[in-house]
Amino acid sequence: MRERVAPAEIRARLWDAPVRIVHWALVLLIGFSWGAAEFDQMLLHRISGYVILGLLVFRILWGFWGSRTALFASFVKGPGRTLAYLKTLPNRSPTDVPGHNPLGAWSVLAILGVLAFQVTTGLFAVDIDAFEAGPLSDRVSFETGRQIAELHEASFTVLQVLVVLHVAAVLFYLVWKRSNLIGPMVTGRRRFAADPGLTFAPWWRVLATAVVAAAFAWFVSKGLRL
Known part of the structure; x- marks a missing residue:
């Protein structure tokens, strides 16, 4: 027997592929970066950090010329609207x-x-033996590099708190508001009372943004040297 759906309800596209790919890639890479550092696999830690940098650059750029739901201007509201x-x-x-x-926008x-701060400090950080260092660590003194390394570690604690709050919010919406936020971030679609009329950026813009983000991350990984 077919499921009956209210006539006024429509299943419309909400999130584009770039937003969903960046979201889940960051979820995986944050955990991977933490594990690599814990097991002293610093080469893998650095590579993961460069990929995160590229994803961050992509997401920031996509927030200005991407699909409608990805635009910062479309979802970031002032204190009055948030309250x-x-x-x-x-x-x-x-x-x-x-x-x-x-509220989710500010999250x-x-x-x-915090991720941008994490990546930036990692680029300048130096370990206690000066054996492991970020690609831009030669721009600062050893003492400054060590201070930045401590900030790098401290900011990860802040990131952990934000991730826990984010997961708690998702569970709150699922249990209390009866709204599944995970499904649309996987499938890209969600049910609405009416067609929201969302617009999505063309694929050529996705590719162009990806090339710029990847080139920037590669250039930084080389210490800003060609």
Whole structure:
């Protein structure tokens, strides 16, 4: 027997492939980078860091000229709108927002910001024996490189807290708001009361952005030297 769907409900495209690929790639690489550092596999740690750098550059650029739901201008709201949204959280009704809600938007920016700080400090960091160092560590003194390395480690703790809060928020929406946020980030589609009329960037723009991001990450990995 076929499942009956309310006539007013429509399953529309929400997230494009670039956003979903970057999201899940960062999930995997953050864990991989942590594991590589814990097991003293610093070559793998550095390579993973360069890939994360490329993904971050891609996501930032995509936030300015990507698909509508990827644009920072479309989901980042001011304090007033964010506070108004916070007041709706006790309501169990699912939020019919096409994309990130105002609170989730600030969570995204926080995670991207801390990740950018993590990668940047890693580029200048030096270990205690000066045996392992980032590709830009020769731009700073040994003492400064060691201080940056400590910031690199400390910021990972901040990142861990943000990730835990992010997972908790996803579970809150799943259990309390009865809204599955994971499914759309896998399939790219979600049910809406009406067609949200979202627009998506062409593939040539995806490829062009990927080339720029990859070239930038490669250039940085070479110590900004050709």
